[in-house]
Amino acid sequence: MGHRLGDIELILTPQADGAIWRFALDTERLPSFARGIQDEGGQLLALWGSDDRHLGAGYAVHVAFLSSVGLVWTSSALPADNPSYPDLAAIFPQADRMQRATFDLLGIRAEDAVDSRKWLRHNAWPENTYPLRRDFAAEPTRQLDAYPFIRVEGDGVHEIPVGPIHAGTIEPGHFRFSIIGDRILKLEERFGYTHKGTEKRFEGLDLATGAKLAGRVSGDSHSAFAWAYCLAVETATASAVPERAVWLRALFLEIERVANHLGDLGYLGNDAALTFGFVQFWRLREDWLRMSAKLFGHRYLFDCIVPGGVAVDISEPGKAELNALADRIEAEVHELKAIYDEHAGLQDRFANAGIVKPALAARLGLTGLAGRASSQAWDARAQFPQAPYDQLDVNMGTHRRGDVLARAEVRFVEIFESLRLIREILGRLPAGVLYAPPTRMDAACEGMGWVEGWRGPVLVALRIGADGCLDRVHPHDPSWQNWPLLEVGTLGNIVPDFPLINKSFNLSYSGQDL
Amino acid sequence: MATHLILQKIFKTGIVSEPQPAADLALRTHEQQLHAEILKVFGQALVIRHIDAGSCNGCELEIHALGGPYYNIEGIGVKFAASPRHADLLLVTGPVSRHLETALKRTFDATPEPKWVVAMGDCGCGAAGAMFGPNYATIGPVREVIPVDVEVPGCPPTPTAILQGILAAVSGK
Numbered sequence A: 001m002g003h004r005l006g007d008i009e010l011i012l013t014p015q016a017d018g019a020i021w022r023f024a025l026d027t028e029r030l031p032s033f034a035r036g037i038q039d040e041g042g043q044l045l046a047l048w049g050s051d052d053r054h055l056g057a058g059y060a061v062h063v064a065f066l067s068s069v070g071l072v073w074t075s076s077a078l079p080a081d082n083p084s085y086p087d088l089a090a091i092f093p094q095a096d097r098m099q100r101a102t103f104d105l106l107g108i109r110a111e112d113a114v115d116s117r118k119w120l121r122h123n124a125w126p127e128n129t130y131p132l133r134r135d136f137a138a139e140p141t142r143q144l145d146a147y148p149f150i151r152v153e154g155d156g157v158h159e160i161p162v163g164p165i166h167a168g169t170i171e172p173g174h175f176r177f178s179i180i181g182d183r184i185l186k187l188e189e190r191f192g193y194t195h196k197g198t199e200k201r202f203e204g205l206d207l208a209t210g211a212k213l214a215g216r217v218s219g220d221s222h223s224a225f226a227w228a229y230c231l232a233v234e235t236a237t238a239s240a241v242p243e244r245a246v247w248l249r250a251l252f253l254e255i256e257r258v259a260n261h262l263g264d265l266g267y268l269g270n271d272a273a274l275t276f277g278f279v280q281f282w283r284l285r286e287d288w289l290r291m292s293a294k295l296f297g298h299r300y301l302f303d304c305i306v307p308g309g310v311a312v313d314i315s316e317p318g319k320a321e322l323n324a325l326a327d328r329i330e331a332e333v334h335e336l337k338a339i340y341d342e343h344a345g346l347q348d349r350f351a352n353a354g355i356v357k358p359a360l361a362a363r364l365g366l367t368g369l370a371g372r373a374s375s376q377a378w379d380a381r382a383q384f385p386q387a388p389y390d391q392l393d394v395n396m397g398t399h400r401r402g403d404v405l406a407r408a409e410v411r412f413v414e415i416f417e418s419l420r421l422i423r424e425i426l427g428r429l430p431a432g433v434l435y436a437p438p439t440r441m442d443a444a445c446e447g448m449g450w451v452e453g454w455r456g457p458v459l460v461a462l463r464i465g466a467d468g469c470l471d472r473v474h475p476h477d478p479s480w481q482n483w484p485l486l487e488v489g490t491l492g493n494i495v496p497d498f499p500l501i502n503k504s505f506n507l508s509y510s511g512q513d514l
Numbered sequence B: 001m002a003t004h005l006i007l008q009k010i011f012k013t014g015i016v017s018e019p020q021p022a023a024d025l026a027l028r029t030h031e032q033q034l035h036a037e038i039l040k041v042f043g044q045a046l047v048i049r050h051i052d053a054g055s056c057n058g059c060e061l062e063i064h065a066l067g068g069p070y071y072n073i074e075g076i077g078v079k080f081a082a083s084p085r086h087a088d089l090l091l092v093t094g095p096v097s098r099h100l101e102t103a104l105k106r107t108f109d110a111t112p113e114p115k116w117v118v119a120m121g122d123c124g125c126g127a128a129g130a131m132f133g134p135n136y137a138t139i140g141p142v143r144e145v146i147p148v149d150v151e152v153p154g155c156p157p158t159p160t161a162i163l164q165g166i167l168a169a170v171s172g173k
Helices: A027-039 A095-106 A198-202 A207-214 A219-236 A243-271 A275-296 A316-342 A344-350 A358-364 A368-372 A404-428 A479-489 A495-505 B002-013 B036-042 B058-066 B098-110 B159-170
Strands: A002-005 A008-011 A013-015 A020-024 A043-051 A059-067 A070-078 A084-086 A109-111 A157-162 A174-180 A183-190 A445-452 A457-464 A470-476 B046-052 B078-080 B089-093 B116-120 B138-140 B150-152
Touching (some): A020 A445, A027 A059, A027 A070, A043 A479, A059 A457, A070 A445, A183 A495, A198 A207, A198 A470, A207 A219, A207 A457, A207 A470, A243 A275, A275 A316, A275 B002, A316 A404, A404 A495, A479 A495, B046 B058, B058 B089, B098 B138, B116 B159, B150 B159
Parallel strands (some): A084 A109, B046 B089
Antiparallel strands (some): A002 A008, A013 A020, A157 A174, A445 A457
16 A cells, blocks of 8 residues: 655555554654654654564664554664664654663664653663663662753752652652742653563563553553553454454443543542542542452453453443443533532632643644643544444544643543443444454564553554564553653643642653653 | 532532451561550551552552542541651552662651551562562562561552551551
C-alpha cells in the first residue's frame, strides 16, 4: 500500500487491523520524515532503541509516529560503534526525554540535541555503561546522584525542592519549583526514582510471564498495557484471537477507565477542599472494584488478559449484575456532576487553573485524556479502531479550555461513554472460546500493540527470539509526553494550586521510569 | 444550590463504613518486642507515613482505597501523615529501587522511635511470584534495606489485608 508522508513515498506494511504501519527508514532521512508527519498534523508518540548486535546487526532507533493513516513505526539501523541518529526534539519536543533515556539505557546518542543531560540514570549504574546492552555487567555506583537543574535567578526568587518522597500517597519524583511570592516562575521535574530495569527484566521471559510484567509497568493501567503487549505478541506471531476474548478485553479496558476516572474525580474534589466529593466518588469506585473482584477474581483485573485471549469469562447472571451496577453508577455520577457544576468554590478552583492552550498542546505533543481537554482530538478507539472498537462507534470527549475544569469534564464524558460501551459489549458479547494459543514461530519476529488506555495511548513494541522467548520489549506510557506539559501548565499559577493541577493530569511515575 | 444537593446526597447515602477486620498476627515477621508502655503511648491512635520505594503504583491504589468511606480508618484512629517525623509506622511499597535506597533509609532515620515498618505487596515482601526482584536497578524486598516488622503480600494486597497487617504490627496480643 502506498502513502505519501513528507518527502517519502511509503510502502507500508500493515499490522494489527491496518492501524499500525511498519517502515524501515534510513537514519539521515528521520528528520525530514518527522517534519512530514508534523506538516500533516501528526505527532511523535514514542522513541526507543534496541541492541541488535546479537542478530548480526548494530543498534537501531525506533520511533512511533501518530499520523493520518494511523501509527507509523519506523526503525533505523545504526552502526555497532558510536551509534547515533539526528536529534528529533527540535521537531517534536516530546522526544527530548525519550532520547535522553535511550542514551542512558543503550548509549545511542541523539546528535546535536539541545539537552543532553541524563534522564533515567541516577546512581544505579555508572556513566558510559548501558544496562540494555547485551554485554552490560556494571556494578551500582555509590555516589549520590548529582543533576544539573536549571536555575532561575533574580531578586526575590527562591526554590522549593519537593520529593522524591512526597507528602501524600503518591509515587516518588522530584519537583523543583522556582517561585516569586506564591507564583511559579519555573517548575523542573526530575524522575527515574522508580526505575526498576523493567525492559531488562523482559529479556528472556516466556510470553505468558511477559504479559504479567507488562501489566505492571504502571499498575493503574494494567489492562491497557497487558492488552497492548498481547496485541504485539499476536501481531508478531500472526495469531488469531477468539472473538469473545477480544470483546472481553475491551470490557476490561473500559472497566479500568471508569475505575480510574471515578478515583480522579474524587481526588479533584478533595484537592479543592470538597471532601464530600472524595467520599462519594470513592464509595462508587469501591463498589466498582468489588464488582470486578466478584466477577473476575481481581479488583483491578490483574492477569485477566493473556497472550492468545483472556483468562476469565463472564456469566449471564454476572452480566446482569454488572449492567445494574453500571446503571446505578451512571445515575449517581449524574447527581454528583450536578453538585460539582453548581459548587462555586470548586468551580473557582477548577476554572483557569493549570491551563494548557490548544496551540501549546499541539506544539509539545500533549496526548490522551489531557490532550483531549486541550483540543487534541486523538482517541485510537474512535479514529483507528481495532476490534472490537470498529463495531462500537466510540464518541470521543474533547474540550478546549485546557484547564483543570476541562480535564475534569473530559473524565465525566468518558465515564458516561465507557458505561455505555460496557452495556453494549455485555449485550453483544459473542459466544465462543476464550483462548487460542499463539502460533509458535521458528524465527525471530516483531510486533506492536496500541491501546487507548484511560490516561492515553499505550504502546508495546517487542521482538520474540527464535527460541520463542522475549528478546526486546519496549512499553510506552503516555506520561512520557505529558509530564513536560505539567511543567508548562503550572507556570504563573500559585504553589497551592500545584497539587490540584498535578492531580488533574494524574500521570504515572512508574510508567515513565520503567 | 450545591449545599442542598450535597445534604440530600449525604442523607440518601447514609453511613457505609464497615466494621474493622481483626489483626492478622500471621503476617508478623518475628515476635515483636512490644511493651505495655508503647501501647500506652500510642493508645488507639496511629500515624502512618507511606513510602513508595519503587512500586508499579498498584499497591498505592489500595492504600488510596483504604482512605475511602467503607474502611473509615480515621474512625479507628489511623491517620496518614505528610512527614515521617510525625509517624509511628512506615507503610512501604515496591521492590526497593536503587534510586530510592537513600531516600528510604533517610525517611526511616527521620521517623522517631519507637516505630514500626510494614512492607506490603509481593515485591515489597519478596514473595514468590513477585514480578520485580533484584537486578541492576532494584535491590529487592524492603527488609533488605530497613528492618521490617510485618509483611503483607499480595499483588496488590486488598485494603482489608493492609489494615490487618497494620493492626498486627501495633497490637500487643
